[in-house]
Amino acid sequence: xxxxxxxxxxxxxxxxxxxxxxxxxxxxxxxxxxxxxxxxxxxxxxxxxxxxxxxxxxxxxxxxxxxxxxxxxxxxxxxxxxxxxxxxxxxxxxxxxxxxxxxxxxxxxxxxxxxxxxxxxxxxxxxxxxxx
Amino acid sequence: xxxxxxxxxxxxxxxxxxxxxxxxxxxxxxxxxxxxxxxxxxxxxxxxxxxxxxxxxxxxxxxxxxxxxxxxxxxxxxxxxxxxxxxxxxxxxxxxxxxxxxxxxxxxxxxxxxxxxxxxxxxxxxxxxxxx
DNA sequence: TTACTCTCTGGAGTTAACTCCAAGTCAAGT
DNA sequence: ACTTGACTTGGAGTTAACTCCAGAGAGTAA
Numbered sequence: 001x002x003x004x005x006x007x008x009x010x011x012x013x014x015x016x017x018x019x020x021x022x023x024x025x026x027x028x029x030x031x032x033x034x035x036x037x038x039x040x041x042x043x044x045x046x047x048x049x050x051x052x053x054x055x056x057x058x059x060x061x062x063x064x065x066x067x068x069x070x071x072x073x074x075x076x077x078x079x080x081x082x083x084x085x086x087x088x089x090x091x092x093x094x095x096x097x098x099x100x101x102x103x104x105x106x107x108x109x110x111x112x113x114x115x116x117x118x119x120x121x122x123x124x125x126x127x128x129x130x131x132x
Numbered sequence: 133x134x135x136x137x138x139x140x141x142x143x144x145x146x147x148x149x150x151x152x153x154x155x156x157x158x159x160x161x162x163x164x165x166x167x168x169x170x171x172x173x174x175x176x177x178x179x180x181x182x183x184x185x186x187x188x189x190x191x192x193x194x195x196x197x198x199x200x201x202x203x204x205x206x207x208x209x210x211x212x213x214x215x216x217x218x219x220x221x222x223x224x225x226x227x228x229x230x231x232x233x234x235x236x237x238x239x240x241x242x243x244x245x246x247x248x249x250x251x252x253x254x255x256x257x258x259x260x261x262x263x264x
Numbered sequence: 265t266t267a268c269t270c271t272c273t274g275g276a277g278t279t280a281a282c283t284c285c286a287a288g289t290c291a292a293g294t
Numbered sequence: 295a296c297t298t299g300a301c302t303t304g305g306a307g308t309t310a311a312c313t314c315c316a317g318a319g320a321g322t323a324a
Contacts (some may be wrong), residue, residue, distance in 0.1 A: 081244035112213035
């Protein structure tokens, strides 16, 4: 599988795929006899995994660590699991913040509805002030 | 309230507070007779709001739009509400992605537990291969 | 052979969001 | 009057994560 196809398949630019490999965010991909990257199934799984994790904001640095540990073999199983657990924890915390913001936005939208209603009733003028 | 106090109160650097004001992420703060920023209650509410929204990743550009609309008065109530609704939608979508990732991480951690157990039983060697 | 397309590498450029800095002002303390 | 400390402004510098580019090589088509 050449880079064009992988790029298409995962909607990542060829530059990004090369960049990810360069910095160790995915393991090195084998080259064919012409020197072109030949992505195997396993490489694609890495690309998908990394795209997914980056998509929700896991830091590049952390994912590079994970890849490095992975390449060191079974001695790092425990460490890798701890790394994942830590990311799980942080993701959970971020989601809690987001949930709070969701609710805050809902409250705000309700207040906007009230204000819009009030403005209609008083022919365009509303004495209600709030902020932000 | 001087900038030092606001910086302390919201754990944002003075530079960041000035930067936010410069780019319109919070409305302009009044200066006292010496030319120093004198934050009022309302300014603080803006700072807190913006910090909260930035904290979960709402884009600076969008928030600047919101502030600008706010300053234009009641004619923009509807537009502001739509802006908030759109952000609510996007936040919900992001949380759904994150939920998926949380579950994926949980699955992965379970597999790591299995592998760690297997490695123990077979005195340090595990034939199981998986990736990433 | 010439032309064309795809890909390669190393390195420079870009964008968002800060973060730092230099030179200057103001007011309070000594 | 002088020093000190907090603050001002405009502008330059930084960081993360890409994104773009120039020059070169391999394979295919005419």
